[in-house]
Amino acid sequence: MRNCSVCDGPVQNELRQVWISGLVGTDVLPFLVNACSAACVAALPEPYPGYVQTPHTGGPDIVQPAPRRATSALVL
Ligand SMILES: [Zn+2]
Secondary structure, three states: OEEEOOOOOOOOOOOOEEEEEEEOOOOEEEEEEEEHHHHHHHHHOOOOOOOOOOOOOOOOOOOOOOOOOOHHHOOO
């Protein structure tokens, strides 16, 4: 039995697994979230800027936005 990553309640028939990007220290890492309902998916925190902006289920169709150029690269 899993618990919901959002409300910590038991996940029963309606397990929803989604990936979100979150900041850990200085790195942005994907997190697999187990959510018990659409409401809990909707309650997830905002994904880190520059990454996929909605929770998603992963897979080959997901395209992350191009990495932002470092500010220093714009100084000529
Ligand atoms: Zn929940």
